[in-house]
Amino acid sequence: MKEHNNMIRWIIFAILFSWAIYALIPTYQTYFSSEKQSAEKIRIKSDLSKALAKQERGEDLTGLESNLIKNYGEKADYLSLAPEEIEKLAAFEKQNLKSLALGLDLQGGMHLVLEIDYDQLLKNKAIKKDKQLEDILETAKLRAGSDKEIYLAEVKTAFSEKNVPMNNYFGRSGESDEKILATLDSAAKKGITTTLEVLRNRIDQFGIAEPSIQPRGKHRIVVELPGVKDEERATKLVNQAAFLEFKIVADNEILQQKINDIDMVLKNQNDYLESNAISTDSATVSKVTVPAVTEAKTDTAKATDATKLFSDSAADTTAAATTDEELSKNNPFKSLLVGGQRGEILVKGKNKLKVEELLKNDNVRNVLANHEFVWKNKPDVYNNEEYYEILLVDKKASLDGTSIVEASANLAGDNSATGGWEVPFELNRDGGRVFAEVTGKNVGKRLAIILDSKLYMAPNIQVRIPNGRGVITLGGGTAEEARDMAIVLKAGALEAPLEIMEKRIIGPSLGNDSIDSSVKAALIGALLVVIFMIVLYKISGVFSVIALFLNTLFTVASLAYFKATLTLPGIAGIVLSIGMAVDANIIIFERIKEELEEKNTVLSAINAGYDRAFVTIFDSNLTTFIAGITLYQFGTGPVKGFALTLMIGLIWNMYTAVVMTRLLSDLFTKKNAKTISI
Amino acid sequence: MKIKTTNFDFMGIRVPAMILSAIIILIGLLFIMFQGGLNYNIEFNGGYLMQAAFHEKVDISEVRSAFSSDDFAGIEIQEFSDQNSERYGSEVVLKVESSQQDMKLLETKIKDILNTKFGKESYEVRQSTSIGPKVGGELKSSTVQAIIWTVLLILIYITIKFQFRFAVGAVIALAHDMMITVGLLSILGYFFDFEISLSVIAALLTILGYSLNDTIVVYDRIRENMTKYQGMEFEKLLNTSINETLIRTLLTGACTIIVVIILIIFGGEVIRQLTITLLIGIITGTFSSVYIAAPVILYWEQLMHRKRQRQLKKA
Numbered sequence: 005m006k007e008h009n010n011m012i013r014w015i016i017f018a019i020l021f022s023w024a025i026y027a028l029i030p031t032y033q034t035y036f037s038s039e040k041q042s043a044e045k046i047r048i049k050s051d052l053s054k055a056l057a058k059q060e061r062g063e064d065l066t067g068l069e070s071n072l073i074k075n076y077g078e079k080a081d082y083l084s085l086a087p088e089e090i091e092k093l094a095a096f097e098k099q100n101l102k103s104l105a106l107g108l109d110l111q112g113g114m115h116l117v118l119e120i121d122y123d124q125l126l127k128n129k130a131i132k133k134d135k136q137l138e139d140i141l142e143t144a145k146l147r148a149g150s151d152k153e154i155y156l157a158e159v160k161t162a163f164s165e166k167n168v169p170m171n172n173y174f175g176r177s178g179e180s181d182e183k184i185l186a187t188l189d190s191a192a193k194k195g196i197t198t199t200l201e202v203l204r205n206r207i208d209q210f211g212i213a214e215p216s217i218q219p220r221g222k223h224r225i226v227v228e229l230p231g232v233k234d235e236e237r238a239t240k241l242v243n244q245a246a247f248l249e250f251k252i253v254a255d256n257e258i259l260q261q262k263i264n265d266i267d268m269v270l271k272n273q274n275d276y277l278e279s280n281a282i283s284t285d286s287a288t289v290s291k292v293t294v295p296a297v298t299e300a301k302t303d304t305a306k307a308t309d310a311t312k313l314f315s316d317s318a319a320d321t322t323a324a325a326t327t328d329e330e331l332s333k334n335n336p337f338k339s340l341l342v343g344g345q346r347g348e349i350l351v352k353g354k355n356k357l358k359v360e361e362l363l364k365n366d367n368v369r370n371v372l373a374n375h376e377f378v379w380k381n382k383p384d385v386y387n388n389e390e391y392y393e394i395l396l397v398d399k400k401a402s403l404d405g406t407s408i409v410e411a412s413a414n415l416a417g418d419n420s421a422t423g424g425w426e427v428p429f430e431l432n433r434d435g436g437r438v439f440a441e442v443t444g445k446n447v448g449k450r451l452a453i454i455l456d457s458k459l460y461m462a463p464n465i466q467v468r469i470p471n472g473r474g475v476i477t478l479g480g481g482t483a484e485e486a487r488d489m490a491i492v493l494k495a496g497a498l499e500a501p502l503e504i505m506e507k508r509i510i511g512p513s514l515g516n517d518s519i520d521s522s523v524k525a526a527l528i529g530a531l532l533v534v535i536f537m538i539v540l541y542k543i544s545g546v547f548s549v550i551a552l553f554l555n556t557l558f559t560v561a562s563l564a565y566f567k568a569t570l571t572l573p574g575i576a577g578i579v580l581s582i583g584m585a586v587d588a589n590i591i592i593f594e595r596i597k598e599e600l601e602e603k604n605t606v607l608s609a610i611n612a613g614y615d616r617a618f619v620t621i622f623d624s625n626l627t628t629f630i631a632g633i634t635l636y637q638f639g640t641g642p643v644k645g646f647a648l649t650l651m652i653g654l655i656w657n658m659y660t661a662v663v664m665t666r667l668l669s670d671l672f673t674k675k676n677a678k679t680i681s682i
Numbered sequence: 683m684k685i686k687t688t689n690f691d692f693m694g695i696r697v698p699a700m701i702l703s704a705i706i707i708l709i710g711l712l713f714i715m716f717q718g719g720l721n722y723n724i725e726f727n728g729g730y731l732m733q734a735a736f737h738e739k740v741d742i743s744e745v746r747s748a749f750s751s752d753d754f755a756g757i758e759i760q761e762f763s764d765q766n767s768e769r770y771g772s773e774v775v776l777k778v779e780s781s782q783q784d785m786k787l788l789e790t791k792i793k794d795i796l797n798t799k800f801g802k803e804s805y806e807v808r809q810s811t812s813i814g815p816k817v818g819g820e821l822k823s824s825t826v827q828a829i830i831w832t833v834l835l836i837l838i839y840i841t842i843k844f845q846f847r848f849a850v851g852a853v854i855a856l857a858h859d860m861m862i863t864v865g866l867l868s869i870l871g872y873f874f875d876f877e878i879s880l881s882v883i884a885a886l887l888t889i890l891g892y893s894l895n896d897t898i899v900v901y902d903r904i905r906e907n908m909t910k911y912q913g914m915e916f917e918k919l920l921n922t923s924i925n926e927t928l929i930r931t932l933l934t935g936a937c938t939i940i941v942v943i944i945l946i947i948f949g950g951e952v953i954r955q956l957t958i959t960l961l962i963g964i965i966t967g968t969f970s971s972v973y974i975a976a977p978v979i980l981y982w983e984q985l986m987h988r989k990r991q992r993q994l995k996k997a
Contacts, residue, residue, distance in 0.1 A: 109952070117817065119816075503814075504785075504786070504812075504814070505813075505814045505816060505817045506811075506812070506813050506814060506817050507785075507810075507811070507812045508809070508810070508811045508812075509807065509809060509810045509811070510808075510809045511806060511807055511808045511809055513735075513806065513808060514733075514808045514809050514952075517950065518950055518952050521948060521949055521950030522949055522950065522953070524948050525944055525945050525947070525948035525949040525950075528944050528948055529940070529941040529944040529945060532940050532941070532944060533937060533940070533941060536936075536937055536940065537937075540933065572952060572953055573881065573884060573953070573956070576884075576945070576949075576953055576956060576957075579941060579945060580888060580892075580960075582941070583892075583937065583938040583941055583942075584892075584895065586934065586937050586938070587895065587930075587934040587937070587938070590930050590933045590934050590937070591899065591930055591934075594927075594929055594930045594933075598926070616906070619902060620898070620899050620902040620903075623843060623898045623902060624894070624895040624896075624898040624899055624902075625895075626839070627836055627839060627840075627891065627894040627895060627898055628891035628892065628894065628895050630832065630835045630836055630839060630891075631832050631836075631887055631888070631890050631891035631894070632891065633835075634828045634829075634831045634832040634835065634887075635828060635832075635884070635887050637828070637831070638824045638825070638827050638828035638831070639824070639828065639884070640821070640824070640880075642880055642881065642884070643880060643883065643884045643887075646884050646888075647884075650888070650891075
């Protein structure tokens with residue numbers, strides 16, 4: 005009967021063992037076999053020929069592709085692929101997918117945890133942006149803390165506390181708070197799905213092998229980019245909003261008018277503050293003395309802002325002549341502006357913050373009304389000093405970038421005035437129609453192309469553009485910059501802005517070192533355990549060593565089979581489960597020794613030993629397993645990897661330590677044996 | 683190898699053993715209080731860390747002086763070395779612990795300084811981590827949650843499989859292990875640079891599992907002997923059970939400790955905090971299953987006995 009049972013057990017073992025080998029073959033071939041190198045060569049060849057073909061067709065290249073051409077382009081022998089080579093590569097690639105993946109800590113790369121920035125999302129959605137909105141959102145943000153679930157509810161409360169209907173800022177006028185809230189909520193929910201999609205598109209085009217982009221919870225996204233070298237570029241690619249807008253540039257008369265108006269409100273505000281500083285009376289007087297240029301009420305918060313602002317500017321100009329001081333007093337805004345050679349308006353680099361602060365002022369916002377100032381993306385340098393161009397444009401965008409279907413990076417031709425890189429783009433049919441309409445209506449005016457609130461260029465509209473095609477020139481940018489811009493334009497904008505919560509970068513050298521040292525440690529540890537067990541338990545010790553080996557084999561095979569990722573803490577988990585496996589064997593063997601003193605035959609002692617020990621091993625493994633479950637449930641990234649391998653190891657431990665060692669010992673113990681090597 | 687079953691009077695020396703434990707816990711707590719709480723790393727507090735390897739030898743004071751401006755108030759710069767460091771001229775770790783600063787800006791500034799003072803090609807970023815304050819806070823709460831759930835589930839399991847008093851003993855033993863380990867880590871943190879990181883938490887939770895494993899093995903024997911030697915005095919029964927399992931306890935302990943020591947020596951700097959924590963925990967875990975988990979059941983038994991007698995008297 006027992007013989008029969010053992011037969012079944014051996015068959016089960018044979019099945020499990022073949023499964024483990026099957027599951028590990030791809031891993032072996034990917035990391036260790038000699039095929040690895042030859043396959044890599046073929047892959048380079050194949051990628052290169054694809055890239056070259058693409059280049060010939062004039063298509064946009066990904067980073068990997070342009071690098072390939074740079075590195076191997078001239079080696080002609082890479083160009084022709086033999087059919088058997090193609091087959092070999094396909095087979096290798098298929099196996100690669102099935103092989104055990106290494107975590108970022110072992111192969112190097114970038115790990116990002118991003119969270120949707122609801123605060124910014126609402127600011128983007130708002131039709132009107134002012135101090136009051138900012139205050140309300142700030143209150144809600146503070147109250148909600150890290151709990152995104154209640155953020156929107158807090159926003160509603162904050163609005164009603166201030167007695168401001170939400171339709172002042174969101175949705176259509178007259179719309180109820182509830183309705184607006186529901187719209188915002190669905191926008192937020194949609195945010196994570198569209199964001200995931202946009203990120204996948206961008207990263208695919210960037211050309212990173214095996215990226216992982218996963219949502220975590222309702223508001224977060226975890227991005228893992230193995231082998232990324234230029235992390236700054238990668239971060240920007242992931243994090244850039246890429247919101248493209250086309251806005252009509254305001255006429256010169258309007259510009260002059262606005263500058264004068266701004267100066268006037270600022271001066272009045274300034275004068276009022278000065279007079280107010282002398283007068284001990286405060287709030288009641290204000291309404292009388294402040295000239296009614298605007299309807300805005302200057303509350304104390306703004307007043308302090310403004311004082312700070314002007315004391316700064318005063319401090320800055322103390323060294324300058326008195327006339328400058330006079331000028332800055334009468335024309336607080338204009339005095340900060342400089343005229344450029346082409347008639348553009350410039351701001352000195354050191355004054356940029358000051359001007360930005362001025363433009364945030366609510367009175368200034370009111371003066372600007374339907375217009376706004378945008379900043380040039382890069383400073384111009386004259387006489388070793390940085391100047392930023394500002395441009396007055398319509399507040400409302402004539403068209404945005406959502407309708408872009410195609411964008412690429414191009415080296416501008418000789419006939420281009422500026423030279424350097426440019427990004428031609430193409431709009432879809434609807435976008436093209438609007439574009440034609442806008443350009444047709446505004447011939448002779450300038451069209452500002454604005455990406456993420458930064459002005460890139462503002463060309464003159466000479467004729468109506470019917471085909472929905474345009475070009476953004478970068479004016480001296482790099483190829484990478486142009487390519488990245490094309491990628492983000494094509495992949496679409498991130499509707500919901502992302503905040504980086506966590507960023508880990510592991511250099512490839514550190515990953516390699518970690519593999520080396522952990523493999524070394526694991527091997528030395530295993531060797532010592534083998535010696536320990538064989539010295540203590542002789543032949544039985546050998547059985548347990550075989551069981552330990554099988555335990556590790558099965559654990560790693562399970563990881564590979566279920567496409568889990570092997571991380572450094574994961575290796576620690578495997579080592580720990582080996583420790584537990586040793587313990588199980590020690591419990592069994594010690595028990596058998598005890599039973600040998602009481603029982604008559606070796607066989608009955610072994611039987612009793614295994615039976616009794618099983619209860620103990622089961623209980624002890626199960627409690628550790630429980631700890632593993634909670635670790636997995638509540639842990640993040642690295643802890644999860646540790647818990648997973650520990651749990652898998654424990655499950656196999658129950659099999660190898662209890663079933664396998666016994667099968668082996670049965671094989672070598674005769675029915676009426678008088679001794680046992682233990 | 684033949685090892686005879688021992689016959690030590692473990693329960694006899696339980697009081698001195700427990701006093702020893704109490705003293706170690708007390709010293710640990712004093713160190714924690716003295717340092718104003720536990721020494722969490724940036725994973726919990728938020729901050730920025732960069733490990734940079736210079737190809738040529740760089741004087742650490744040179745690096746420090748490069749970051750002496752007010753922009754970098756609170757920056758910690760330390761020399762770093764492990765078995766892989768010899769490939770480089772020098773390795774340094776730059777660390778800013780802060781929940782307030784703008785991480786992105788800080789990162790750019792640090793890189794700017796390194797690039798201008800030492801040259802972009804002169805160093806290699808081995809790793810860098812920047813953690814927002816929110817993530818750190820969540821980590822703390824999820825760790826507490828993990829520990830509470832683990833303890834709760836184990837209480838339930840042991841109550842079902844053994845008895846409630848066994849569960850109480852096991853949980854007290856666990857608490858003991860956690861307190862001793864955290865206390866010793868705090869002492870280590872005072873003398874060396876040892877911070878509570880994510881991997882230390884993983885190690886603590888592993889100790890929870892390991893120590894339980896040890897306790898369960900002893901408990902299992904106690905349960906078995908309770909039916910085998912009915913009527914035996916309880917203290918004696920505990921002694922017998924512990925002695926019967928002693929060889930196993932020591933051998934397993936020794937084997938695991940060997941593996942962990944190997945990991946400490948050869949496993950590299952990255953997992954060193956994890957492995958050191960494991961070592962401390964495994965030693966205390968082995969100790970506690972004998973001197974804490976078993977005596978608790980004994981005290982419980984004595985308490986119940988007295989209660990029963992009082993009730994008898996009343997009747």
